[in-house]
Amino acid sequence: MKVDVLDQKNGITTIVMSGRMDIEGAPAADMKFSVVAGSKKHVVVDLSDVSFMASLGMRTLIVSVKTIASKGGSMALLNPQANVEKALKASGVDTVIPIVRDMAAAEQIFKG
């Protein structure tokens, strides 16, 4: 699991991930998510290169969005692959972290 954190000029932080958010990948991503969640307000998680997500990966997302929301911030999930999106919807994760297709849609969410 590769995780890159990009701070953008519009005040949005993007977490770009690639690989599998499974029992190996999720713990490897936890530290970076924890740092971002503790310090940033508007976070987009780019899932376009994430090929697999199990419940442990969703746990990482939920823990992070709860931290961000407690500070008045929000998170969005960008472009998940079809099977990953199916899993996010089946578990209801999409009801607390919206799925968006582009950055413009994420910005609209962050504007409230």
Place this chain on the structure above:
Amino acid sequence: MRAERSQQIPQESWRRSFAGVLDEIPVAARWLDAIASEQKLSDELIYSLQLCLEELLSNIARHGAGRGQGKHAQTKGVTPAPTIEIALHIGATAVTMTIEDDGMPFDVAAAPARRIDRPLEQVEAGGLGIQLIRSFSNDLKYERAGLGNRVTVEFLR
């Protein structure tokens, strides 16, 4: 690692034993992926198999310890780790994955599936595995048989 196969009769069933510890889950996932890819199962079906495998093995490794008496019983520390047997059968219309373990009895088919359906501040992280298993399989059965717990998951092709 590939399962052994007959050289004359096309084999449609595979079986392998694993220790019921978290470190073994990626090993089992690679074993399953090798078979599924070689059998040219669809990407969607492979995803479903992998997801259900990870969730079921994770449950066993996290909650099943304490009763296992099989060959992997002393793999990790003093708490006996369960032994897990995975069987995969690939048929013309369905794929069946059977997972047995000798850990603590747990009826995964009767366990409540939790889906996030409340405001974020009331949501607990974790606990979504059973909902995912039900969503990505076509049938889920549990019985006390074989090593102890036997879970049979069916996926239509």
